[in-house]
Amino acid sequence: MKNPNRKRKIISYLVITFSALIMLTPFVAAALNSLKSYTQYTAIPVEWIPNPFKWENYIEVWRMTDFAQYGWNSLVVTVLSVLGALFSCSMVAYAFARLEFPFKNSLFVMVLGTLMIPPVVMIIPQFIIFKNMGFLDTLVPLWILEWLAQPFGVFLMRQAFLSIPKSYEEAAKLDGCSPFQTYWRIFLPMCKPQLATLTIFTFMTKWNEIMAPVIYLSSEEKFTLPIGVLSMSGAWFGKEQYLVAAALMTLIPILIVFLFTEKFFVRGASSSGLK
Amino acid sequence: MAGKWLKISVLIMAFAFILTGCSDESGGEAGTNSDQTEITLGFYSSGSADEKMNELIQKFEEEHPDIKVKTQNAPYQQFFQKLDTQIAGGTAPDVWLSDGVFVQKYAERGAAKDLTEWINEDLEKDEYYGLDFNKDSDGKYWGVPQGIQIGALFYNKDMFDQAGVEYPDESWTWEDLKEAGAKLTIDTDGMKADDASFKPDSVKQYGLTFFNITEGWMPVMKSYGGGVLGEDLRNSIIDSEENKEAINYIVDGMERGIFTDPSDLQAFQSPMSPFPSETAAMRIGIYARTLAANETGVNYDVTVLPKGPDGERFSPTIANSWVISESASDEKAKAAWEWVKYWVQEDEVQKEWAALGEAVPVKKSVANSELFLESGDKPANKQAFLDSFEHAGTLDVNAVWSEWVKKFGDNINRAFLNETSVEEALENADEEVQKVLDEFYENQ
Numbered sequence: 001m002k003n004p005n006r007k008r009k010i011i012s013y014l015v016i017t018f019s020a021l022i023m024l025t026p027f028v029a030a031a032l033n034s035l036k037s038y039t040q041y042t043a044i045p046v047e048w049i050p051n052p053f054k055w056e057n058y059i060e061v062w063r064m065t066d067f068a069q070y071g072w073n074s075l076v077v078t079v080l081s082v083l084g085a086l087f088s089c090s091m092v093a094y095a096f097a098r099l100e101f102p103f104k105n106s107l108f109v110m111v112l113g114t115l116m117i118p119p120v121v122m123i124i125p126q127f128i129i130f131k132n133m134g135f136l137d138t139l140v141p142l143w144i145l146e147w148l149a150q151p152f153g154v155f156l157m158r159q160a161f162l163s164i165p166k167s168y169e170e171a172a173k174l175d176g177c178s179p180f181q182t183y184w185r186i187f188l189p190m191c192k193p194q195l196a197t198l199t200i201f202t203f204m205t206k207w208n209e210i211m212a213p214v215i216y217l218s219s220e221e222k223f224t225l226p227i228g229v230l231s232m233s234g235a236w237f238g239k240e241q242y243l244v245a246a247a248l249m250t251l252i253p254i255l256i257v258f259l260f261t262e263k264f265f266v267r268g269a270s271s272s273g274l275k
Numbered sequence: 276m277a278g279k280w281l282k283i284s285v286l287i288m289a290f291a292f293i294l295t296g297c298s299d300e301s302g303g304e305a306g307t308n309s310d311q312t313e314i315t316l317g318f319y320s321s322g323s324a325d326e327k328m329n330e331l332i333q334k335f336e337e338e339h340p341d342i343k344v345k346t347q348n349a350p351y352q353q354f355f356q357k358l359d360t361q362i363a364g365g366t367a368p369d370v371w372l373s374d375g376v377f378v379q380k381y382a383e384r385g386a387a388k389d390l391t392e393w394i395n396e397d398l399e400k401d402e403y404y405g406l407d408f409n410k411d412s413d414g415k416y417w418g419v420p421q422g423i424q425i426g427a428l429f430y431n432k433d434m435f436d437q438a439g440v441e442y443p444d445e446s447w448t449w450e451d452l453k454e455a456g457a458k459l460t461i462d463t464d465g466m467k468a469d470d471a472s473f474k475p476d477s478v479k480q481y482g483l484t485f486f487n488i489t490e491g492w493m494p495v496m497k498s499y500g501g502g503v504l505g506e507d508l509r510n511s512i513i514d515s516e517e518n519k520e521a522i523n524y525i526v527d528g529m530e531r532g533i534f535t536d537p538s539d540l541q542a543f544q545s546p547m548s549p550f551p552s553e554t555a556a557m558r559i560g561i562y563a564r565t566l567a568a569n570e571t572g573v574n575y576d577v578t579v580l581p582k583g584p585d586g587e588r589f590s591p592t593i594a595n596s597w598v599i600s601e602s603a604s605d606e607k608a609k610a611a612w613e614w615v616k617y618w619v620q621e622d623e624v625q626k627e628w629a630a631l632g633e634a635v636p637v638k639k640s641v642a643n644s645e646l647f648l649e650s651g652d653k654p655a656n657k658q659a660f661l662d663s664f665e666h667a668g669t670l671d672v673n674a675v676w677s678e679w680v681k682k683f684g685d686n687i688n689r690a691f692l693n694e695t696s697v698e699e700a701l702e703n704a705d706e707e708v709q710k711v712l713d714e715f716y717e718n719q
Contacts, residue, residue, distance in 0.1 A: 033544075038551075038567070038570050038571055039551075039552070039570075039571040039572070041544060042543070042544055042545065042548035042551055042552035042571065043552055046544075076291075080287075080291050083284075083287060087284055123360055124360055124363045124364060127360050127361075127363070127364045128363075128364050128365075131364055131365075131366060136366065140291075140292060143291070147288065210353060211353075211356070214349050214350070214353035214354075214356065214357050215356070215357050215360050215361075218315075218345075218346075218347040219346075219347075220346075220348065227349060227350060227353065230320075230350035230353065231320040231325070231348070231349070231350045232320075239570070240544070240545060
């Protein structure tokens with residue numbers, strides 16, 4: 001009885017380790033590339049191990065760009081976006097999941113419908129609106145939209161709320177809770193995994209976003225990290241290794257956020273969040 | 276409870292607006308007084324060159340106290356996305372740096388200002404390289420060159436020495452290049468391209484690296500007497516005998532493993548790397564390619580590009596240019612013109628920019644001076660770039676350049692990869708490119 005189980009375990013660990021290694025390869029390759037000189041970076045056949053390890057590439061990146069400033073801008077945009085997404089999406093989702101009002105279903109279909117409009121189509125109208133509001137060359141256009149309940153988040157949170165039995169709501173009502181209080185004190189705490197999912201998704205998209213910052217920002221001191229990193233590459237120079245180093249550094253915050261929310265994230269994917 | 280949290284979120288929003296919003300607008304305005312003209316200047320970043328650009332702008336402001344320059348820059352590709360959005364939204368910069376291949380796009384869509392009068396009045400046309408590359412068929416000028424990229428043949432001296440092949444010179448035809456290239460192509464067993472047991476699938480060292488338009492098919496086709504667009508730039512002339520001959524020449528080179536084909540290039544970290552990493556003995560390269568080659572310390576030099584079968588030569592040229600916005604007010608446009616003049620006329624500016632080694636200087640006197648020709652690093656024969664101007668031509672640039680290049684490239688790559696015959700690729704390309712042209716010009 002014990003033996004086949006053990007065997008199965010060993011095999012599955014081997015498979016897991018093997019696939020983890022495959023997944024890790026690009027990261028390792030990138031990390032190694034970031035420590036090479038340009039000559040080594042372009043060498044053919046590929047020289048995998050940098051010789052010597054050029055740790056100073058990372059210092060050079062700090063010297064070449066205003067990394068700290070860009071990072072701060074990115075952080076402001078991302079944190080405000082995450083707060084906005086959590087707050088607005090869950091509120092709207094609660095309304096769609098639990099409240100009764102006219103045209104509820106058609107409105108929800110409309111919300112989902114907007115998911116199908118490619119973002120490129122909306123750029124020029126959005127640009128003109130933000131221009132008229134005087135938000136060009138400020139960070140506002142980069143986070144404000146997240147406070148207006150984006151459809152993906154609404155959908156995600158609505159599914160989560162729908163799976164909560166009606167009896168919770170009724171019990172709360174009997175205890176004298178208003179709809180907002182029910183939402184805030186009963187429903188939200190039960191949906192932490194989905195909130196964590198939304199946090200990670202929003203954080204990642206906003207942190208990596210290129211299009212919107214490029215279009216709305218003009219002054220260098222307001223740039224976010226992705227533009228800052230791309231700007232340093234230039235069209236002509238043989239300096240791609242610095243670009244890789246910079247890209248790796250911008251990954252760090254995402255890793256941190258993931259580590260902090262992972263606990264919920266994994267649970268969110270595997271169970272409905274109800275015990 | 277509920278009320279408290281609503282209040283908090285409103286507070287966060289309000290705080291966020293202050294933090295990220297128009298907070299420094301008042302500060303920015305304080306510096307300008309009423310007799311100062313403020314212009315916005317857009318340019319695409321090119322790494323460390325940005326610093327120099329900002330320095331030059333500062334000097335310009337010192338010399339023109341009545342003009343204040345606000346800059347807008349972004350990475351190359353994103354810069355043009357942004358510019359298109361800005362033009363649509365009516366907030367284009369007053370003057371911007373355009374890749375040479377896009378000038379006509381802005382001109383024919385009414386976004387660029389016609390500079391003919393100003394150029395005639397203020398510039399001695401013979402003193403500059405590349406002015407005519409921004410001229411349309413009606414003789415109007417739409418931009419003033421900021422720096423010139425012109426194609427030449429780069430060759431690795433060490434590899435030529437090793438193979439015992441004579442360095443290329445201006446007598447070379449494309450056939451000579453292939454012949455020499457065969458001796459410089461080595462497979463993993465050390466066999467050369469002319470050897471019977473040579474394996475073209477496992478090449479270790481290529482004769483020539485071949486990269487898309489400017490540094491690939493365009494110069495070959497043109498020097499064979501072909502090309503992509505007719506003189507009026509509104510008709511495709513792709514399906515011609517000359518082009519067939521040129522493309523057959525290229526495909527043969529790729530099949531024999533002497534030239535890199537598009538799939539070979541994908542195997543490298545960057546499609547630009549075969550020459551600087553000494554995997555290819557030759558490349559067709561614009562001036563800016565000297566930067567990467569110098570970075571890796573390759574022992575190389577340049578010469579003019581080879582001739583076609585009828586002795587015709589063609590050097591692809593891109594004049595990256597300053598363009599003034601059509602929607603800029605008269606006052607701003609004039610201030611922007613001051614900047615353009617400052618850029619091309621001032622020797623100091625030309626010299627400082629030339630020192631970056633990014634482009635051939637626009638001003639002939641500076642380009643022909645020691646500063647450019649003798650500037651420390653390789654290549655020794657910088658004169659070859661200047662000589663190339665005699666055979667210089669554009670990349671058949673018109674308003675829909677990017678669109679037709681994509682159609683042509685997709686088709687021709689199929690021929691390069693042996694997925695279709697040369698005849699078929701050219702026929703298809705001809706049809707598709709003509710469609711792109713018709714769609715734009717018939718609605719004009």
